[in-house]
Amino acid sequence: MQRSAAYSILFAAVVCLVCAVFVSSSAVSLKSRQDENAYLDKQRNVLIAAGLAREDEVLTTEDIQERFGPVESVIVDLQTGEELADVDPQTFDQRAAASDPSTSSEAPDNPAGIQRIPNWALVYRLEDNEELGLLILPIEGKGLWSTLYGFIALDADLETIRGITFYEHKETPGLGGEVDNPRWKALWPGRLAFGDDDQPRIDVIRGRAGPPAEDPYRVDGLSGATMTGRGVGRLVRFWLGDEGFAPYLNSLRKGSRG
Numbered sequence: 001m002q003r004s005a006a007y008s009i010l011f012a013a014v015v016c017l018v019c020a021v022f023v024s025s026s027a028v029s030l031k032s033r034q035d036e037n038a039y040l041d042k043q044r045n046v047l048i049a050a051g052l053a054r055e056d057e058v059l060t061t062e063d064i065q066e067r068f069g070p071v072e073s074v075i076v077d078l079q080t081g082e083e084l085a086d087v088d089p090q091t092f093d094q095r096a097a098a099s100d101p102s103t104s105s106e107a108p109d110n111p112a113g114i115q116r117i118p119n120w121a122l123v124y125r126l127e128d129n130e131e132l133g134l135l136i137l138p139i140e141g142k143g144l145w146s147t148l149y150g151f152i153a154l155d156a157d158l159e160t161i162r163g164i165t166f167y168e169h170k171e172t173p174g175l176g177g178e179v180d181n182p183r184w185k186a187l188w189p190g191r192l193a194f195g196d197d198d199q200p201r202i203d204v205i206r207g208r209a210g211p212p213a214e215d216p217y218r219v220d221g222l223s224g225a226t227m228t229g230r231g232v233g234r235l236v237r238f239w240l241g242d243e244g245f246a247p248y249l250n251s252l253r254k255g256s257r258g
Contacts, residue, residue, distance in 0.1 A: 040061060040064055041167055042167060043064050043065075043068045044059060044064050045150065045151055045165045045166075045167040046068070046071065046124050046136050046151055047059075047064070047067055047068060047071075048163065048165045049136055049150075049151040049152060049153040049162070049163040049164060049165045050071070050124075050126065050134055050136055050153045050162060050163060051153070051162055051163050051189070052067050052071075053067060055182040055185070056182070070126060070127075071124050071125070071126055071136075072124065072125045072126070072127065073089035073090070073122060073123075073124055074089065074122070074123050074124070074125055075087040075088075075089055075092055075120050075121070075122055075123075076120065076121050076122075076123050076245070076248045077119065077120055078117065078118070078119065078120065078121055078244065078245065078247065078248070079119065079247065080247060081246075081247030081248040081249075081250060081251040082248075082251070083248075084120065087120065089122055092120065092122055094118055094120070094121055094122050094138065097118040097119065097120060098116050098117065098118040099116065101116075103118060103119050103120070104116045104117055104118045104119060105117050105119065107243060108243065110234075110238055110243070111234045111238075112141035112142060112231070112234040112235040112237075112238035112239075113141055113142030113147070113231070113234075113235075114140070114141055114235075114238055114243075117243060117244075121137075121138060121245070122138060123135065123136065123137050123138070123245075123248070124136040124151075128156065131156065132156050132252065133155075133156050134153060134154070134155060134156065134162060135153065135154045135158065135252070136151050136152070136153045136154075137151065137152055137153075137154070137239060137240075137245055138150075138151055138239075139151065139152050139164075139235055139236055139239045140235060140239075141231060141232075141234060141235025141238060141239075142231050142234075142235070143169060143171045143176050143179075143227065143228040143231040143232070144171060144172070144176050144225065144227040144228045144231065145170055145171055145172065145176065146169050146170035146171055147169070148166050148168070148169040148171070148179065148231070148232065148235065149166065149167060149168040149169065150164065150165050150166035150167055150168075150179075151164070151165055151167075152164045152193075152236060152239075152240075154193060158194075158249055158252060158253060159192050159193055159194050160190065160191075160192060160193075161188050161189060161190070161191045161192070161193055161202070162189055163185065163188060163189055164185055164188045164236075165185060166179050166180060171225070171228050172225070174224075175222070175224045175225040175228070176222065176225040176227070176228030176229075178222045178223075178225060178228075179222070179228065179232060184220065184222065187209075187219050187220050188219060189212075190212035190213075190216075191212050191216050191217065191218075191219060192212075192216040192217055193236075193240055194240070195217070198246075198249075198250070198253070199241070200236070200237040200240040200241050201217045201237075202217055202218075202219070202233065202236055202237065202240075203217060203218055203219070203233040203237070204218075204219045204220075204221055204222070204229040204230060204232050204233035205218045205219070205220070205221050205229075205233075206221045206226055206229075207220070207221055208220050208221075219233075
């Protein structure tokens, strides 16, 4: 039986509407699970940066929660370096805070491509006999094609790098995407983040760097991804510098040295 053009258009519209409702309903119903998975993935990356989990480990939700138990989440005022005990780390969204003019400030021109700096930041501490044993800081900045989001861990001396990891980016697989390569990330532990003047000095170079004991401030570049490697060095130095966590790190240093 021949159908009219109006019937065909109406039928197509109904099918599109049903599909749209189905997709929208699925997205809404799955959002809480997606948010939970994203939260667990961040925790897993904190553990990896801290050396509390291996890259090749398959961790269940229970495994992640158990290992994350001793890790303390702390909100820090980036301008004063003070820890804010009255702010709940569980509900704080640093990325949302950075995009809101009321909870962030415009960043000065910088090679890391940071546009806005949140007033507060979420950091992670691990204590050893009531003393700071490990500090994990969130980092982000421009690579070649995307913004990279990750963590860098510092030992108790606040100078020696324990590890680095990135949990979100859109760099080219096999090139800039090698920031995810465990072999490259294994080059970071033991390097020094700061010079004698407490200024960030760590950098990703073109070519090969020496071992940490002989070449402590440099990390091997990423083959075929010079811009991404350069971006990693820039973003790490930005967040360890005056516009990032320097006030907080200086406060911790005064406490440990005093």
